[in-house]
Amino acid sequence: SQTIHQWPATLVQPVGSPLSLECTVEGTSNPNLYWYRQAAGRGLQLLFYSVGIGQISSEVPQNLSASRPQDRQFILSSKKLLLSDSGFYLCAWNTGTSGYEQYFGPGTRLTVT
């Protein structure tokens, strides 16, 4: 069966510090991978998606970046965090064979202080 992992679960970082959130998927190959953010009091927003290794598409301009160094690994990064980066970050995956259904990770709650 397929599983999706995210870590860390929670993170408190000072403004200006770097960020690295990791997402890995098991039990499937060549998944489409997605990073979403949910800011306090707001809905989910797609940040990045990837349809293959090294292929990243960005949905919104920001000081975050994403990378996909391996087929089932998706990393969200920042060189210098802003207060506005606080939120709940969700990774999700699907494959072409599952249609449009997406499967979500447990999420990382980031607080920038």
Place this chain on the structure above:
Amino acid sequence: KNEVEQSPQNLTAQEGEFITINCSYSVGISALHWLQQHPGGGIVSLFMLSSGKKKHGRLIATINIQEKHSSLHITASHPRDSAVYICAAPLIKETSGSRLTFGEGTQLTVNP
């Protein structure tokens, strides 16, 4: 105006009541998701539907593609149903993926 809109934003019910949450969208879609987010933040996919109706236990989801509207119903609601319910749609079709646009969510509280 958000392309996917939900109503109501907040809903409080007594245990046992029948619950309806609505979702409307302004562009063409091929499928719609209903998601459940619990207080800890984790998200579970409840339904993905492109036509008609789906039922899982006490949850029922319907969609009318022509009217661009979907509803999520909960029968015999229970306090454990308390969560945020989110509808989402892949507004852009990709050959090998799909990007979801989300409604703002409906905070449901079921009191015992």
